[in-house]
Amino acid sequence: MSILIPLAVAVHVISAIVWVGGMFFAYVVLRPSLAVLEPPSHRLKLWNQVFNRFFVWVWAAIALLIASGYYLIVAVYGELANVGLHIHLMYSIAMVMILLFFFLFFGPYRHYVEAAGADDWPTAGEFLPAIRRIVAINLALGLITAIIGASGRYWL
DSSP states (O other), X not given: OOTHHHHHHHHHHHXXXXXXXXXXIIIIIIHHHHTXXXXXXXXXXXXXXXXXXXXXXXXXXXHHHHHHHHHHIIIIISSGGGSOHXXXXXXXXXXXXXXXXXXXXXXXXXXXXXXXXXXXXXXXXXXXXXXXXXXXHHHHHHHHHHHXXXXXXXXX
């Protein structure tokens, strides 16, 4: 077996941990903790900094997940037609997650950044609920995908 296969698995898993773990932290820990910050513009300024840093990592994670996933499909199975149901499910859910992230990034987040850049924090705050909903959906999908990735070959 080529050393590239375990390396690709490691890159794939770490990339998923960065993306899904980052969403878990932001949604479950950071979001409720920020509720105590007053005035609300302070929360929005902090979110602006969090998004700016986290989304760079999400873009990298997406690129590495796609590259390592396709590499593993070809190196281990030869082609997508030869993989098990768990791989098809992971792949399909990942594509939905990526599309949701693209929608978030180029939709509500872009508008949030424009408003934040103009120091229009009330308008920026109007986009936070949409961002929050998309992150919640992607977090749920990411956790399901992690379960399938870790255990799917044993039950699918």
